[in-house]
Amino acid sequence: MSKKEKFALYLTPEKKATLERRYTEDGSRSLTAFIENAIDFYLDYLSANNAGLFLPTSVQSYLDGRLDQFENRMASLLFKQAVELDMGMSTLADCVNLDEEYLRRRRANSIANVKRTNGRLRFEQIARDSYEDGSDDAWQD
Secondary structure, eight states: OOOOOOOOOOOOHHHHHHHHHHGGGGTOSSHHHHHHHHHHHHHHHHHHHHTTOSOOHHHHHHHHHHHHHHHHHHHHHHHHHHHHHHHHHHHHHHHOOOOHHHHHHHHHHHHHHHHHHTTOOOHHHHHHHHHHHOSSOGGGO
């Protein structure tokens, strides 16, 4: 352990009371250890800030703006995709009469497929699996 030097530290009574009440929160065994940790943290912060590791306000503002644009674009694309999906499902529902039980089984099967593939579904694989099962090709006769 290195030799320590004693010097005067002046604090307001409120700040001293807060320090005495909270110094053990980070595992410090003494006020001195806590103050040393706080000084080290602040010096590291100043060093990192001088080295450019923290983003300047203008860069942060620019990034926030670009992320807002990206969020708006993604929301727009998801809305358009939902409209197209609704159109396809509505058209299919108009053409084919499906009973409730079939729809419940199909939903359970779809949920299982999405979970199993982590959402990476491929139409070709679903068609291949359906053909190999042989359960859904009776209507094609």
